[in-house]
Amino acid sequence: MSIELTRRIAARELGRGESKVRIKKDGLEDAVKAITADDVRAMIKSGKIYAVPEKHNVSFRSKAIRVKKMKGRKRGPGSRRGTTKARMSVDYKKRIRGQRRVLKILKRDKTIDNETFKRFYLLVKGGTFANKGSLINHIKSTGINLTDERAKELRHV
Numbered sequence: 001m002s003i004e005l006t007r008r009i010a011a012r013e014l015g016r017g018e019s020k021v022r023i024k025k026d027g028l029e030d031a032v033k034a035i036t037a038d039d040v041r042a043m044i045k046s047g048k049i050y051a052v053p054e055k056h057n058v059s060f061r062s063k064a065i066r067v068k069k070m071k072g073r074k075r076g077p078g079s080r081r082g083t084t085k086a087r088m089s090v091d092y093k094k095r096i097r098g099q100r101r102v103l104k105i106l107k108r109d110k111t112i113d114n115e116t117f118k119r120f121y122l123l124v125k126g127g128t129f130a131n132k133g134s135l136i137n138h139i140k141s142t143g144i145n146l147t148d149e150r151a152k153e154l155r156h157v
Contacts, residue, residue, distance in 0.1 A: 006031045006049075009040045016051040024048050092127075099124045099135050102154050112144060132157075 003023065011018040023031050027048025034040050043049045068074050080087065103124065107117045120139065129135040136151045146154075 001032070001034050003028070003031050006034050006040055006043075009037050010044060010049045010051075013037070013041055013044060014051040016054075020052045022050055022052060024050075095131060096124060098132050098157075099129060101157055102132055102135060105154065105157060106139070111146065112139070116142075116144070 007018050007021050010021045014021060027043055030043055030048060034043060065074060103117055103120055106112045129138065132155050136154055140146050
């Protein structure tokens with residue numbers, strides 16, 4: 001195997017680019033002789049092939065600001081851009097994804113049919129439910145057969 005191929009396999013194994021993979025001088029012969037990906041893995045384990053550490057270009061100021069923000073500082077009205085709802089989008093995404101996961105499981109288990117799934121999906125998309133619990137309660141109230149154990153299990157999915 002050529003050194004280029006060894007380097008390419010090593011890059012894939014290390015999860016880095018080919019230009020960031022280094023082969024030590026005493027490992028060059030072994031790198032040429034390496035035939036399989038297992039050989040390359042063995043060389044990585046022995047330290048003959050390694051990846052250059054990633055650079056983190058984080059300035060001192062930004063580190064200091066991050067520490068202050070973790071303490072709750074620098075979050076006043078002068079620092080804010082966007083509405084409260086826009087600033088809470090991560091919370092919205094987490095909530096919606098959880099609710100969609102519940103619907104997907106119910107559809108997969110054939111607890112709800114396609115038509116019901118679509119109806120509830122649109123309600124979830126519209127932000128009708130505050131959380132998974134309220135979605136499950138609404139599903140139960142529409143007459144769909146859900147046991148209490150099953151409902152409890154779905155709340156923790």
